[in-house]
Amino acid sequence: MAALLGWALAGLPAFGSPRASLGILIDHLGPSVRHATDMVAVVNFDARGIDTLAEEFILLAAATGVAELLRRARGEESGPAVDQRSEFGPDPGSEALRRVGPALVGFTVLLGLYIVAHGHLSPGGGFQGGVVLASAVILVYLVARYADLRRAAPLPAFELAEAAGAAGFVVVGLAALAGGSAFLANVLPLGTAGQLPSAGTIPVLNLAVGVEVAGGITVVVAEFLEQTIVLRQRVRGRR
């Protein structure tokens, strides 16, 4: 197997000087055609937007599958199994965590939103920002009790967010159709490169993806968390 791969790799152009015409073209055309400054975003949300659409649905499907799997195993399909009065959270022993944590949550949310919003201008975008947003939610769990988390951020809200984000992407694509151009065409005003409102639909799609990813990842992590807590409850209940 290694030999085969070595043989294949020998057929590639030398490292550092790709023959990649597609990439070069995008680099040349991107700024003028789309008034964006981050070419990767142009590729992801414009030229190859359909790939990104499918990709966010992969996340949606996986999150759905995870939710389905872990919930059914707990024997319930509606509502949480975790006692709302439960005291479960991590060991509240770390003083540093308790002091700094809540402040970090706010900062993390802000960072996430920034990354999502500036996807077309600098490295980042909906996926990366969405994960950061989700980690803000997880941070809440780390510094507080799980019950607080459930109260502050009910799970159905995140599922809804996830679905809404995914749907949003499709709707933007369809809206382009309504305007007479192709599916997922960039039909909003392009603005000036380098400014926040520019590059047409790219920031809008970034936003949709950010919402979807934040929702999806939160659902996944929350389901795993809930599974762990239920197991811990059972163990403690047995003693």
Place this chain on the structure above:
Amino acid sequence: MTVLPYAVAVWLLLVGLYGVVTSRHLVHLVVCLAVVQSSTYVLLLAVGYRSGALPPVFAGEPAHIRAVDPVVQALTLTDVVVEAAVTALLLAIVVQIHKRFGTLDPDRLQRLRR
């Protein structure tokens, strides 16, 4: 050495596959699968690199600057998301298996089946 990135990709691939095949713990198996997927990221990014080029982010610079291929970066981004999704799903399945069968060793699981 200009062959190094490709060698790394091949190495990751083979090591990961070996891990999947010989694994005795399902979580370890899932992580090895992730290693295998990482090899494709390395390969993709290596393919798109241009010596002495800048990242494909042109903050106010003219467009004829040499930049790295953005397409492979976009492809890698897509793959990372796919991999994360699959890993999450696999781990959920593994959690369930542990709950049902009480073991995470693929060899013992096989004996339990028939």
Place this chain on the structure above:
Amino acid sequence: MSLLGPLAVATALLGAAAALSLSVLRPPRIVLDALATSCAAVVLGLTTSLLVASGRGPVISWFGGWLPRRGIALGVDFAVDPLGAGMAALAAALTLAALVFIWRALDHAHGLLHALLLVFLAAMVGLALTGDLFDLFVFFELMSVCAYALTAFRIEDQGPLQGALVFAVTNTVGAFLVLTGIALLYGRTGTLNLVQLGMTLHRHPHPEGLVVVAFASIAAGLLVKAGVAPFHFWVADAETVAPTPVCALFSGVLAPLGLYALARITWTVFLPALGPRASIITWPLLAMGTASVVIGSLMCWWQRNLKRQLAFSTVAHSGLILLGVALLRPVGLAGAAVYLLGYGLIKGSLFLSVGALMHRFGGRVDEDALCGQGRGLRGLGVLTALGGLGLAGLPPFAAFVGKSMIDRGANGPALVLVAAAAVLGSVVTGATVLRVAARVYLGLGRQPTGAVHRHGSRRPGEAEPEGRSGPVPLTMLVPVGGLLLAAAVAGVAAPVRSGAARAAAAVAQPVAMAQLVLDGRPMTAPAITVAAPDAADWVLGLGSAAAAVALAGAGLAAAAPTRARGSRRLRNGLRSLHSGHPGDYVTWIVVGTAALGGVLGLGLR
């Protein structure tokens, strides 16, 4: 520029998102069923229109309005010909049938199941229509993730987890193999568009090592999905345990789509790249196809679990379709396409009928346990028997027509191999279905012992499953019968044959396709006429069907499972190979890929 393709995908995705959002509110089941079913019906309508439109010439849509500049593709396109549109329509038809089927079954399903099925549909349609290699991969992965999630759906049983795990691990390995191949190709050519890849490689074919390894890698990954030996081991485990309507989709569309993708990539990218050396592909693929047919048929016959039987017949028939593709002739490709259509519909129907049985008898799938139980269900029995005969190649089902076309694509030793394998596979798998039908619905054959009859294949300690009384619900019978009817119609309708032939001829003209896609120059498809099945084919078809009946009868008559020592060793040996251990399966994948690459490499010398 046509909007039908993108609209079909978008509709399914939107429907899925809607179903998911709705499920948060916990609406009554009927709302979800109505939403999902109507969505699938719309997609079916769109894909069928696309099928008709593509009959006049390939339909191209560029996403985002990124048209090619100076002959270089910038964006992602849907390049739809009748083959692709046909696959998409097949996917929509089977999904619709499955969705109707679950109106009564799977009572505990909420919006999640409907959403997953609709995303699944979107992925299958996208895969069938796309003209871009990476886009194909993304839809392929989307399809896979939905499949893994759907397989793990019914987790009360012990089975599903094992099947889902093995499924997910092996197919992920397969997917990364495809991705490795894509990375290699992009590094070499700088493009991801299928026709452009073909043209670029055609102009700069050296060094060939990369092309061959990329092909081996991609082919191996796709063949994992298709369930072709030695990559097939996951099929039995996964299809045995996934919810039955989902299995109908796996067997009828998922696996075939793997073969479809392989065919499209081979023709569009690798044949122009390899040029006159392309024939080195044929014999390795023929070998794998034959191995699948043999292994699949034997294992199918030896099974007692109804779903596992059908799972192994998937392996066998995938091998058969691969034979048609491997011949590298347009006629063979067209034949494979027609066969695929007929087979997909019949297989879907058979799985759904098993599902109806399970619904009626509380989840029992063991042939022995169900013996004689189906006596009151005449209609279902007749449909099942028809399905079995259709598998065996009875005219006028589309499978029969497809097989005749495949035969026409081969000559010499290849013809003997192909024809023999085709007959073997279809007869044995058809006979298995007939044997089962006779035992379940007529109570013929060996009567099981009392203990087995009472407990079936349940392990001690499991609860008694719930059965239902009364006739099979109409919502189950209609999809079963409808799919069979469609298979028969597809076989009879001449446009199916000629459309497939024309599409295959177009695929075999990569230069013209490239000009159409990249420069917008309309192409004139050459006319290749494929004659209707002739007398020899009819004899073969009827003969196969008769042989299947005879074999089934022999199977019934066997008083006890006494077999010669040699065959028992073979049987145990094969059985132990299908161990359920993910590590074993992945080993086979690696070995198979390396072998394929090695053989191709040697063939280049």
